[in-house]
Structure formats: structure tokens, C-alpha cells
Amino acid sequence: MTLDNLMKTRHVTGVKQVTKAVQKGTVKCVFLASDADQSVTALLKEACEAKKIEVVNDVTMRELGKACSIEVGASAAAVLM
Numbered sequence: 001m002t003l004d005n006l007m008k009t010r011h012v013t014g015v016k017q018v019t020k021a022v023q024k025g026t027v028k029c030v031f032l033a034s035d036a037d038q039s040v041t042a043l044l045k046e047a048c049e050a051k052k053i054e055v056v057n058d059v060t061m062r063e064l065g066k067a068c069s070i071e072v073g074a075s076a077a078a079v080l081m
Contacts (some may be wrong), residue, residue, distance in 0.1 A: 001079060003030040005066040010080040013068040015044055018046055018078040022047045027078045029054045033061040036075035044076055 021027045022044065022063050028072050032041050034057050049056045061073030068077050 001031075001055060003059060003063060004032070005027065005029075006067050006077055006079055007069075011068065011077055012080060013070060013074050013077045015040055015076045018076040019044050019047060021080060022051060022053060026052070026081050027051075027053055028071060028081055029056060029079045031056045031064055031067075032058055032076045033059055033064050033075050035060050040075055046062055047049075 012018055018030060022030065022043050023026060030044070030053055032045060032055055061075060062073040065072050068074055
């Protein structure tokens, strides 16, 4: 999955919102920023592994924020089903 897919589909942004969506089972793919604080994203990463959800790590917070049409960086975002 790429950032283009994220931009063109329904998505959620932010660790809390992405975590809620993962727990509900409404996520296709999760993007975690490579430069995000690992203590913030660790539990989300574990939840994705437990639910066998694809995780993309090769993006920065700035790139993720831009793809989600927000003016600040984002630690996490997810493509919804």
C-alpha cells in the first residue's frame, strides 16, 4: 500500500483513532511514521501484528501528515475498509 492509496481512500489519522479502528477490525493497512516516537507507536504496532494487519513503516511524520491533508506531522494513519 502506498501514500497515494491513503490519500484517495477513507482513512483515519492519529495513534488513538487508528488504534480504535484496529480494535474494531475496520482497517486494511496502517502507516506508522519511521521518525515517530517508538513509545507512542509500540502498542499500535503490537495490535496490528496480533490482528495480522499490514504495517507500512517507510514514511515520515511529515509525509503522513501531508497525505492526510493536515498541516502537522502524523505518527500514524490507516486505510479503512
